[in-house]
Amino acid sequence: MLVVLLTLWMWVGYLMGFVSLVVSQSTLHDAPSSTTPIDPELFAKAITHAKTMAITNDPNHRQHIQQHQQLLDQLQSGNIEALYTVAQSLNQRGAGDDRITSVQLWHALADGPAAHVLSAVALGFSYAEVDKELALKYFVQAAQGKGDGGPHQAAAFNAGRLFLELNDAASSLAYIRACANVHNQFPAYATPQLTQTCQEAYETLSLHIRQETTSPPGIEDAAEMFLYSSIDEFPEPNSKEFAMWARGMEYLEMYATLVREGNARGEISGNKKGQTYLLAAQQELEHMKSGYGKNMSELQHYLIDIILGRVQVLMTAMESEDGYEL
Incomplete structure (x- = not known):
């Protein structure tokens, strides 16, 4: 089965960039924000960075200041979405220490009681090139959703891709199919483009498995x-x-x-x-x-x-x- 899996991996691989672009779309569908406890030292780093986020050349300066103050107020209460926003900002700065802090914040949100879906997605991408099994863990977690929230469609697709690379065709089929069918039960969590991408990937994988002659399934x-x-x-x-x-x-x-x-x-x-x-x-x-x-x-x-x-x-x-x- 390894030959067919590697062949499909090459076909699916170019789609990863597209999937990463739609990750943030599900933010609109997350469950209402709540708070979560966080390590004091890590929380202090988040506050310190959040204060620097007020610096801007935005012509709508007053509106920016109001939004920033709202972010600080939410952050002080341990608001999950505020912490996630700060982690994103830290990660985008590109500095080594800032990236480490961003990953630590995402871990606090994804691994804690909140099981924050978007933080799990962010961790999946963070580990995708350095620790595929750990990346898979977080993509699977996000794909399963949380509480009343539905599954994260892009995470399901990426989980399927990683299962494919790890030579697990059954799990790959399961998660790519889940991605393709999100719109049936959770239409608010699906996009037409990603649904089509997953449907095409699923059909291609199915076809390659049927046509494999070098090492067919046992x-x-x-x-x-x-x-x-x-x-x-x-x-x-x-x-x-x-x-x-x-x-x-x-x-x-x-x-x-x-x-x-x-x-x-x-x-x-x-x-x-x-x-x-x-x-x-x-x-x-x-x-x-x-x-x-x-x-x-x-x-x-x-x-x-x-x-x-x-x-x-x-x-x-x-x-x-x-x-x-x-």
């Missing part, structure tokens, strides 16, 4: 990807078809447990159990495919055929009393 890869391989989110949780899929996977896990314990090889009782589990899994998945195939995506058809093909190979091997691992 049965475990196929099983992990299946539930995230329909942009229409088929099968829906708690549906009959989802239950069929879950039972099929449960039987395969039972077989895998036999293999891990060494009971599926060389023991007649183990072989019989293994055959029973494989046959049950095959029946569930074939029933799902025949009964609900019209609702499945092309990628899901491709993946379920991989699973059924491997199950058939295993069943044939079991009949000759020579079991194999999944």
